[in-house]
Amino acid sequence: MSAAAHLARRHRFRWWELLPWIAGLAAYFAFPTYLAFATQVLITILFALSLDLVLGYAGIVTLGHAAFFGAGAYTVGMLAAQLGWNEPLSGLLAAALVAGAIGLVSGLVLLRTQGLTLLMLTLCTMALLEQAANMGAAWTGGFDGIPGLSFGKILGVFGFDVLYYRSQYLYALAVLLLCFLAVRVLVYSSFGQSLTGVRENLLRMHAVGAPVRFRLVVAYTISAALAGIAGGLFTQATGFVNLAVLGLDRAAGVLIILILGGYGRLYGAFVGAIAYMVLEHLLAKAYPTAWQLGIGLTLMLVALYARNGILGMSDALRRWLQGRAAQ
């Protein structure tokens, strides 16, 4: 098959791309008692997917992506607590707008820099927001956050219940699907291709006349808005928001998840989030005192032997098998 024909087909859906969604629906029926946990997995997938757009595709290394998750989470929480605005869908829209605006403004400043400077500045942006949330206690609840939030029915029909996660789970699954489709369109477009160009060679991208910084700011803004939606979902699903939504723990966690799954591959977010969170869950159950040791060892093995994450490992395995079959 020629390269042009391959490129023309690359964006088409393949049969296995249905599997995550079938699995998502199956989980709803198979694990009714785990839906709270499963909802958190879906939210984390969306968060990791937003990071993949900037880290995996555009090559922007950030340690502060939780800033946008937190911005979305607090937007939804504060709107509900202060203004009584608890309609879920418009809440997510507001979360996307606020997080996107913060992404745009900070991106305009930050994306003039690269490498370690950029890494530090993303961290600083998140720390600033975290302090703002801590100090603005009248609005944000300060250190305690905002507990006991309740939200309206989705589309006026499906109600939330923090004890039974059925609505939350399907709602999160639907939002994830829509966001995923948007990201998928984006990465296969000319815009997405130009982001990979920036990631692969900045110097060359300038030399082909691309408005590099503008592209990066656009990608960063879209990614921030998606992370904001993930944060908004978190607040709606759990009924509370506190400082943990925008700390370094969350930012580093999502980075680890994406690297574990494989970045720049669209499905790395899915594989990474499920693998990490299920592992964490099982280890915590088996060794309540030392489960982090198990996580640490797993990550070391991935960092040493599977640089491209779990999906990279499965690619290598497939190539090896094909090579053997060809012999």
Added chain:
Amino acid sequence: MTAAMLETKDLCMSFGALEVTRKVNFRLERGARHALIGPNGAGKTTFVNLLTGVLLPSRGSILLEGEDLTSLSQARRVKRGIARTFQINQLFRGLTVHENVSIAVSERLGVGGAMLRPAGKRSDVVAEAARLIDMLKLGDDAGRRVVELPYGRQRLVEIAIALGLNPRVLLLDEPAAGIPSTESHILLDAIATLPKDIAVLIIEHDMDLVFRFADRITVLVSGAIFAEGTPAEIAANREVRAIYLGTALDG
């Protein structure tokens, strides 16, 4: 005198106390096949970087068909029609050859920021990239990632990308470096098929290639123009032979 395709006036560049470009007055005529030669450290690549806007000159100006470009960004100059290749490959290494060229073509056609349509469905971009790839005899490798290609083949991708920008001025910084001499004819053939009104400036150490290619040669020494003329004039210039060409022509 009519405006040259590309012209520099009293162009100067210093890094601190080090003057690397000294009052260079240079004309690249429309359709020229011009070579810039000079010993290592003469400031040839700096000169290309000044022309393309990677560096901004300390003094002097750069004109494209009489229009001042001196303060324009790199991207703007590309849009005006100045394309270059690099002395050391600057490619999208993890992407396929076809994608490498497509990115350049998309930017030129102004669709590089389009978000909705899949890149593979832009048949104009895909077809033009394929045409350029065939022209440089890269067809068999179009679907391979650049990082998997031998260095010589990668050099050709550099040129395909530059041609994808449909330039009026093409600056080739040592295009044949790293290409086996048996393959350098592919390069010359490609340049020979370029539209005649594109001005090509080539920086090259391979004198055989320079004399086959160029109809005009400029010799740069220590950042200043030392001599300029037709290949015959340059070959006959004793001083040039003494400082630069001696071994290459006699040996």
